[in-house]
Amino acid sequence: MLYCVMIDVNLPADMDSAELAKLKEVERLRAIELQESGKFVHLWRVAGRMANISIFDCESNDELHELLTSLPMFPYFSLKVVPLAKHPSSIK
Numbered sequence: 001m002l003y004c005v006m007i008d009v010n011l012p013a014d015m016d017s018a019e020l021a022k023l024k025e026v027e028r029l030r031a032i033e034l035q036e037s038g039k040f041v042h043l044w045r046v047a048g049r050m051a052n053i054s055i056f057d058c059e060s061n062d063e064l065h066e067l068l069t070s071l072p073m074f075p076y077f078s079l080k081v082v083p084l085a086k087h088p089s090s091i092k
């Protein structure tokens with residue numbers, strides 16, 4: 001099942017710069033790992049915002065929840081999940 005996840009990242013303005021750099025690096029590595037697994041099929045930056053639009057391919061809502069909560073920045077996310085169904089006019 002495909003899910004579109006719209007994520008706003010709300011990092012604390014007063015986060016220590018070394019802690020922030022570490023968090024960004026562990027987030028990057030986990031995002032790469034999930035993309036390589038085939039479960040995280042698209043990751044797009046929303047231009048001009050600390051936000052992304054991600055497409056996940058998961059077996060269930062529970063698996064999606066597990067993947068999202070495995071991202072180190074999860075505590076700083078505000079997100080909206082949109083389950084995707086096939087459009088009858090889509091040729092893909």
Ligand SMILES: O=C(O)C[C@H]1C=CC(=O)O1
Pocket residue numbers: 009027028031043050051052073
């Ligand atoms: O920067 C972000 O949008 C947050 C996050 C989601 C995946 C990733 O690598 O970083």
